[in-house]
Amino acid sequence: MSRIKTDICIIGAGSGGLSVAAGASQMGADVVLLEGHKMGGDCLNYGCVPSKALIAAGKQAHAMRHQTPFGVTPVDPDVNYAQAKDHVHNVIATIEPVDSQERFEGFGVNVIREFGAFVSPTEVKAGDTIIEARRFVIATGSGPFVPPIPGIDKTTHYTNENFFDLRERPDHLIVIGGGPIGMEMAQAHRRLGSQVTVIEGAKAMGKDDPEMAAVVLDRLREEGIEIIEGEQASEVSEKDGKITVTTSGGSYTGSHLLMAVGRKVNIDKLNLEAAGVEYDRTGVKVGADLKSSNKKIYAIGDAAGGLQFTHVAGYHAGIVIRSALFGLPAKAKTSHIPWATYTDPELAQVGLTEAQAKKEHGINLEVVRFPYHENDRAIAEGKTTGLIKVMVVKGKPVGASIAGAMAGELIGMWAMAIANGLKMSAIANTVLPYPTIAEINKRAAGAYFSPRLFESDKVKKIVGFVQRMLP
Known part of the structure; x- marks a missing residue:
């Protein structure tokens, strides 16, 4: 049995674990990364990447059947399902090098291809190796939950x-x-x-x-x-x-x-009791600082029991790097975390939904809307189904919901606004190229200011006064 001493030991080479490993090693920390299955984790191999690749294949087939409005004769496509799956695996193979063992070893990370389990509050056993670390990061992700349905x-x-x-x-x-x-x-x-x-x-x-x-x-x-x-x-x-x-x-x-x-979190085999780490069926119990009951052990991503999104794991990685490498206070929050469902039309959300905002802010809430069918680019492309609505409190967005074409892309502007405490005026003042779908965001901000400008007797009186006074 060999022994290793290191600064940070990361258990799991999915999105969160890889982000911590890359950041910590390149900033000078001694890093050990444990992965007993596939580098890249669920997102690359079984989740985000393959699903979006298959969705793309479906979009191509759908487009061929629905060309009439554009003057192109629709056809019933000859779908080769096996080749569509080839596309899926080609996409995975193209991205794989970014998450590969070789790349991370190039960063100086000691990658051990074994599952890890705690044997003490400061030690993990992986294969025939004991790793003693100053800090541990549990980044084991989650897997599909199959309920015990009879049969x-x-x-x-x-x-x-x-x-x-x-x-x-x-x-x-x-x-x-x-x-x-x-x-x-x-x-x-x-x-x-x-x-x-x-x-x-x-x-x-x-x-x-x-x-x-x-x-x-x-x-x-x-x-x-x-x-x-x-x-x-x-x-x-x-x-x-x-x-x-x-x-x-x-x-x-x-x-x-x-x-x-x-989904169910992948923590069953970690022997968390030996490390003094509290957990339940939803994941490791952590505070806003992502530290467990053993303050030397962090949990991130799905393993931390919160929102189960790849980008959340990446966000958590930044929190851990700030805390574990620099000893600085860092806390995770969820109010600025967006998510999207990649159906057609897409559905995206950041911050509070309308119902949540009404419950939290009551009469201070304003909800502004703008429909896709009034966006010129959406009209040109025949993608007029959908709408955006933004929840606004005292001039600041606290949530945005979008259903429609490219919703997953459009939600980014609102995620940035909420993360940085921007006002609706920041969106309204932004000049966007015409014609773009992104103008839907700006028009939603316009819908917030329009009543204040065009339906205000006070504004009209001021304009009238200024006009009378001008030479």
């Missing part, structure tokens, strides 16, 4: 971890779970030629603003996706190559089953 253990089913290896297009895909993963995969497969049924025990896209979610769900239903809400799956079975899901409201039969009901 599931005897039924062929997929999760995001093996779904992208499927080479034969499903004739009829059944998705259990109406959240972002389920809806993205439902639409991608419908556009690639599969029949699709989504079964959700509560409300589809239930964590999003219901008005915005309705924009997306209406489009999915228009495209032929069957969305069943308010029905819990009570049993699954498989017979003669067919899979049947029985719910409280009936039964649904298809050829393939995708489980997309949520």
